[in-house]
Amino acid sequence: MENKEQEWIEAPDGWGSTKEEEEEEAAFDLFGSDDKSEIFTYDIQLDDKDSCTKKRITLSGYKLDSDETDHSTGATLWQAAPRLADCLQQNSDMLCKGKSVLELGAGLGLCGTVACYIGAKSVTMTDGDTKTLKGMRANVKHNCDNDVGDRIQCNQLLWGSPHMNIFLEENGQYDTIIAADVIYTKDSIVPLMQTVACLLEKSGQFVLSRYTKWHSIEDETVIELAKQQGLECTQPSKGIFIFRHSNI
Numbered sequence: 001m002e003n004k005e006q007e008w009i010e011a012p013d014g015w016g017s018t019k020e021e022e023e024e025e026a027a028f029d030l031f032g033s034d035d036k037s038e039i040f041t042y043d044i045q046l047d048d049k050d051s052c053t054k055k056r057i058t059l060s061g062y063k064l065d066s067d068e069t070d071h072s073t074g075a076t077l078w079q080a081a082p083r084l085a086d087c088l089q090q091n092s093d094m095l096c097k098g099k100s101v102l103e104l105g106a107g108l109g110l111c112g113t114v115a116c117y118i119g120a121k122s123v124t125m126t127d128g129d130t131k132t133l134k135g136m137r138a139n140v141k142h143n144c145d146n147d148v149g150d151r152i153q154c155n156q157l158l159w160g161s162p163h164m165n166i167f168l169e170e171n172g173q174y175d176t177i178i179a180a181d182v183i184y185t186k187d188s189i190v191p192l193m194q195t196v197a198c199l200l201e202k203s204g205q206f207v208l209s210r211y212t213k214w215h216s217i218e219d220e221t222v223i224e225l226a227k228q229q230g231l232e233c234t235q236p237s238k239g240i241f242i243f244r245h246s247n248i
Contacts, residue, residue: 072132095207100174100176105128109143173201189221
């Protein structure tokens with residue numbers, strides 16, 4: 001599917017920093033390092049007879065305060081991603097083992113990689129941003145051996161029609177859909193939930209992790225707009241939201 005991708009950058013003109021913020025960043029850069037790259041690590045507890053067996057994955061990206069994140073939010077590891085990865089590990093039987101998993105806005109690829117290592121039948125990690133996809137694929141190649149890597153795809157997916165319908169025809173529906181800190185504007189919520197409603201199996205679950213409330217978008221707004229797409233929400237723990245089809 002890589003050869004069908006369209007060139008798309010999430011925010012080519014940035015996310016609208018104010019003049020004051022730009023001046024502060026410029027002043028900070030005078031004393032900072034020119035290197036904006038960063039390596040993020042995360043330990044996966046493997047399902048093994050030896051309970052101490054862990055797999056450490058390392059993800060290449062950019063620092064949270066890097067200019068790269070002004071254009072492509074998937075260039076860094078947001079705080080909601082490790083929270084979601086922990087949730088997947090704690091509920092692996094319900095969410096991952098033997099299941100088809102789709103990650104939306106996968107960014108550096110942490111959560112999808114974790115899902116595959118803890119037993120997912122297949123994992124499709126997606127992002128709309130073509131530059132982010134390039135980095136995601138490099139991280140998967142670096143962290144996954146043949147057995148794991150063969151069960152992972154990294155595909156482009158732009159939310160909403162007609163993209164989700166084309167994606168559905170090519171890939172089908174999924175048992176579990178996951179996403180971490182993917183809501184940056186209110187206008188993005190409906191396309192996100194439309195995509196989930198379209199691609200989620202009738203008995204499936206969409207697990208959303210939120211840490212940063214961009215533009216002061218409250219949880220209640222997200223839940224209400226999801227409900228309008230036929231998705232009902234439960235909140236098992238702080239920052240974790242599970243959506244299911246309401247008509248089952």
